[in-house]
Amino acid sequence: MSARWVRLAGGFLLAAALGPGRAHGAASIGSARFEQDASGLVRISYRLDNPENRQFDVSLSLSRDGGRIFALLPRALAGDIGTVAGSGPKLITWDVDKDYPGLSCRDCVFAVEGTPAEERAGIEWVFIPGGSFLMGSEAGEADDEKPVHRVTVKGLYMAKTEVTNKQYRACVSAGACSPAHVADGTCYVYSGSAWKQGDLPASFQGDGQPVVCVDWSQAKAFSAWVGARLPTEAEWEYAARSAGKDWAYPWGDEQASCSRAVMDDGGVGCGRDSTWPVCSKPAGNTEQGLCDMAGNVWEVTQDWYHGSYDGAPVDGSAWESPRGSGRVFRGGSWSLPAGNARTAFRYYRDAGRSYDLLGLRPARSR
């Protein structure tokens, strides 16, 4: 033990930061200890009980006044710090002299805190109770909505909103996502009459607007970063139908208009020629509170596209085999008319392409 370091027994604050009202299961952090060796290196051990194998962001802070203020944020850390998963004993090492040369401490308290990955970027999750519903539409204008078939979906959480530019940029900053294709010339951007590859106008890039110009792999990566995944096509339609209602739109059968959705209602983007900030049309929310399930941006799903529902799964899982000709998009967009915003409407494109009208909304099962 370093002469400069005075330890106090039991000086640990332990916290597995579980947000209020969230169902984070039984995960906890406990059994934390620290010791300092003669070289000054501090070893902080703790135990992560994580029965559902969630991903946590583990952080360490230090109080020098018995736990009132955690003013010191150690940086010269190694081991089980940052993104941590799995259950069992964990170990962090801290090179204290690298951060704070000569630091001594009579009344030290460390805080080891774990925040679940699904709280990253401030995603707001909405629980969709499970049930069974009739997927597809006999009345729809497209054959790919048929045959109508009964599908059972387990309860799940979906993000309340389309992922925003700000949320996506947080994933890029964390090193878990590659930048959206907003300025590399590869995104398909509406030019007034057609979609051509180019740069995304600034009018789409506000913090609160939905991220676009992300391809399917980028949508997957963002979803994984927030401890989630893409919804299956069945889950998406079930959620858009306000948990399986036999409705043409999230609110019922009244045709979509700019009072409930960002769309082409006599002018693209309801007259703005772009997306709108997420949740700008609350009158169009589902009964559970999901925003923009009709319009604003298309949302990618996990499924391959197939031209009819013959052979589709009926258990809410994704249709992964055989491969289709592209990944399914749902919900219409700022540049398309009401029919595309119907709950049963399907669209698809090559998974490697990105568009100014395509975004994402993650889902998770627990």
Ligand SMILES: [Ca+2]
């Ligand atoms: Ca949408």
